[in-house]
Amino acid sequence: MNPGASQEPAQPTPGKHARHPKAGSISQPLLFAASTYALGQVANFLFQLRLLYLLGPSQYGETGLAHLLLVTLIFLADLGYSSLFLRESGNSPDWQHTWRYALGHRLAATTVLLAASALGWQLWGSEGASQEYLLWAAPACLLALFNYSSPMIAEGRRLAGLLVTQVAWPAALLFWYLLQDSLAQSMAATAGLSVSLGYLVQALVNVFCSRQLKLWLPLVGKGQIGAAVHLSLIGICGTLHDRLTPFLLAPLAPTFLPFFLILNHVLSGLSGIQAQLARLLLPTANTAPGQARILTVASLLLWGTATVLLAGLLIKDLALFTGQRPWLGLAAIVIFAWGISASSGVLATLLISARLEGRLMRLLVIGMTDSALLQIGAAWAGDAGYLLWARMAGVLAILVWQLKLLKLRFGLAGLTTLALSLLACVADATDWAMTIGTVLLLPILIGLLRQAPCYLPARRAGAHP
Structure with missing residues (x-):
């Protein structure tokens, strides 16, 4: 089927399936797989609560915005490939080249977005804790490129494919507890470094699960x-x-901003679960x-x-x-x-x-x-x-x-x-x-x-x- 071809969407039949609830019910394995996303999001939420407690509402306001900028950058640099590779067959002869082209595109996008974010944050006028956090957490954006989740889900390894993207925040939380008393940096800098180390652990797990080191050599091309x-x-x-x-x-x-940011983290976690469930529903x-x-x-x-x-x-x-x-x-x-x-x-x-x-x-x-x-x-x-x-x-x-x-x-x-x-x-x-x-x-x-x-x-x- 031509990906660019225009089609009319098949008309859903909710009325018929409402009379037969099992036809449209959500299976427990599907819900369980999607809810694994909550593992990382709970750790992310605890990370933010601890940051709020240690920095106080005034400093956390801007640092929370810096964190929001970081996760937004990681999302934008994906360029939609996490969805694309859910519908690409790993058995096709050009799959590996398509993947490596995608890695090259994502690397270029990450570099440009990192530079733009650094410049924008300077123009915004933020400094102190937020600037230190953003500086030390920036390597996480590059490490986030090592993400093999979509091919694993497409292969049928649903649970494992979702779990490999939930390693970073539990690991970051653990690193923060281990490093907070042993480093001379400020609390914000230590938190940012912990984020980068958490994404490093996640990157190593994804490379191991891919079973092919060659996949992580980017190519230049259209793909x-x-x-x-x-x-x-x-x-x-x-x-x-x-x-x-x-x-x-x-x-x-x-004064409402810190409360809004914490609420936003909760809703973002729920959105993540919804998005993972939608990814699992996409093949059918x-x-x-x-x-x-x-x-x-x-x-x-x-x-x-x-x-x-x-x-x-x-x-x-x-x-x-x-x-x-x-x-x-x-x-x-x-x-x-x-x-x-x-x-x-x-x-x-x-x-x-x-x-x-x-x-x-x-x-x-x-x-x-x-x-x-x-x-x-x-x-x-x-x-x-x-x-x-x-x-x-x-x-x-x-x-x-x-x-x-x-x-x-x-x-x-x-x-x-x-x-x-x-x-x-x-x-x-x-x-x-x-x-x-x-x-x-x-x-x-x-x-x-x-x-x-x-x-x-x-x-x-x-x-x-």
């Missing part, structure tokens, strides 16, 4: 850079869109059961988001959250936007499977550019709430456009989850928030457990389900 760039731009749009918000938020709500996304599973996951994400938001109404008045109560309303908007974006990300698998990444890329470029401009305009107004609502409106518009491209629509369950999530965000600032949460939480939990489909085929004359 499949065209298809990779399409897949890369899809990820880049989403990442830059997500990373824009904290930088706009920093001058508007400096062109079959009816595979499409049903994708729609089930996308629906569960909306139901789960509504459940969390309504549960948040019940705990906001606890004494534990007295000091953070003004932040919980803003956090609810962030969680709502995440749920919409995560559901949209799972549905994107249907377009990638149909090799329609070009259409998806155009959708995201236009949609997220508009969303970014909307956020910048809201930030200009000087209110953090306006900024976060603008972000939520942007991701919702992208989801609606994506459904139109897939010939899907919101079902009654989907509209219900969106309405209740919106109500939970608005009610957070009222005196009757706990009443709303108490009344509506049970119906939401029932919908979550029943896995009611949020997406249905579009109503069009002559359309075949």
Whole structure:
């Protein structure tokens, strides 16, 4: 099949599979494999909590942004090849050359991005702890190139393929505990060095699992850079869109920023699990059961988001959250936007499977550019709430456009989850928030457990389900 050929995506059949739940259910081995991503993310989260504790909120604000820049750079430098090699056969005669061309492309991208990041950080005016952390952690970007996860998953070694990318952060956390009292560097520099050492251990594990040292010699050539760039731009749009918000938020709500960064790490970890599950669903996304599973996951994400938001109404008045109560309303908007974006990300698998990444890329470029401009305009107004609502409106518009491209629509369950999530965000600032949460939480939990489909085929004359 020609990767560049334009096709219409196969119309999913959620209604039929809703009557036969097992057809669209998510298997336990699949969930277990995807959840292994949490191993590294929990270690990353603990790493950030320790950094916050040792540096304090004021220094951690900028250091947290430096960390965000680091992981963003690693993601951008992948150039979409982690997705591309999920659908490439390792038995093809030119596979090894394609892989080495990809390594050359990623090495060039990493070098350029590292230089641009160093210059940009200087122009940003940040110094002290954040600059030291970024300097000592920079080698991790080059070591992250040694990533053999996708070929292992494509070969059928799913669990091992996901685990080899979760070595860096547990190792970094261990190195930090071992080095913190034996080095003369500052705490931020020691933390950055530990990150680089963690990625060094991960690189060695991936080289060992590849069983071929020759694979890690980059080549100069075109390879499949065209298809990779399409897949890369899809990820880049989403990442830059997500990373824009904290930088706009920093001058508007400096006291909320550390809380937002920690929340963002939690949501990023959940996004990682969602992304790994989507990767595992991709090989069967062109079959009816595979499409049903994708729609089930996308629906569960909306139901789960509504459940969390309504549960948040019940705990906001606890004494534990007295000091953070003004932040919980803003956090609810962030969680709502995440749920919409995560559901949209799972549905994107249907377009990638149909090799329609070009259409998806155009959708995201236009949609997220508009969303970014909307956020910048809201930030200009000087209110953090306006900024976060603008972000939520942007991701919702992208989801609606994506459904139109897939010939899907919101079902009654989907509209219900969106309405209740919106109500939970608005009610957070009222005196009757706990009443709303108490009344509506049970119906939401029932919908979550029943896995009611949020997406249905579009109503069009002559359309075949």
